[in-house]
């Protein structure tokens with residue numbers, strides 16, 4: 342399926358008008374809808390013939406040379422990036438390790454999305470929506486297609502452990518308690534887990550503990566053991582780090598036995614200790630840091646390299662006082678005022694990039710198409726950036742007027 346309006350518009354932005362005029366190819370869109378050579382080429386209307394130049398323009402527009410287009414170096418479409426992909430089976434011994442070499446993908450019309458299927462040798466098969474925006478997405482699946490034997494084996498072992506709730510089991514296997522329960526029933530595991538019984542008074546399927554207090558005690562002991570084991574396995578770990586490692590364990594012990602937790606938790610040293618917080622006079626420091634901030638911002642704004650936005654944090658780092666500013670904001674009023682004054686808005690930053698790119702093209706004595714200009718400054722034609730459209734077009738027009746005959750016929754890769 343071809344979205345004709347979008348195709349014509351993208352083509353328009355890709356090639357400068359002047360170039361198409363010179364090649365006598367400017368009638369690509371035609372006078373009426375569904376006419377024009379561009380659409381006919383894309384629809385592969387076999388009965389129509391076109392000048393080879395037009396085919397070359399269409400290929401180049403798609404990012405091919407004639408050579409790559411005709412298959413000397415086929416370009417594979419990889420909407421989920423390159424493998425190997427991680428196995429996401431928490432029951433396996435290779436959880437999150439990149440062990441799956443390939444993935445299959447297909448467009449799913451019901452979900453209106455591209456769906457990738459990833460199958461591991463351990464039997465675990467998961468699906469993920471695509472295309473992939475960033476490799477971070479690889480550790481999350483959209484759904485599980487198949488749990489597999491390794492996962493099911495682990496479930497039957499955990500199912501026999503009376504000190505675990507179904508919720509605990511689900512957590513360990515990466516699913517909800519409902520899913521864990523459902524899979525257990527499908528496997529034919531006993532509905533009555535050790536330590537549970539149906540209440541005699543209730544006909545419902547609700548499971549209640551025989552001895553809730555006993556079970557709670559067991560669970561607490563297990564969590565305490567886990568806390569100590571993790572702490573001893575990492576000598577030098579701070580209390581804060583340990584808490585972040587085992588958030589749910591921390592929470593439940595804190596609720597039942599905070600005194601024990603206090604005794605068994607390693608100390609967390611403070612990361613910043615002011616030498617004498619009440620007496621130190623910050624006035625001189627403030628003046629020095631404020632000057633450094635102004636100089637750093639000036640450096641960032643005038644650097645000849647690809648522009649980087651001068652926002653608060655980057656200026657503070659560039660000035661070499663990031664830690665001081667972060668810890669002592671209240672004591673550094675001059676610095677704070679200087680930062681607020683010199684920090685760059687996004688609008689200003691993009692305008693600066695446009696100026697920067699124009700200067701580079703002038704040095705190179707060439708003019709680009711609008712889309713190549715956008716690429717160079719990394720400002721896509723989205724609604725967000727609508728306000729810069731005029732500036733970009735103006736910049737390209739003025740370059741085109743300055744260097745009308747410089748555009749290479751085939752833009753370099």
Ligand SMILES: [Zn+2]
Pocket residue numbers: 428429430433435461462463464465
């Ligand atoms: Zn696996």
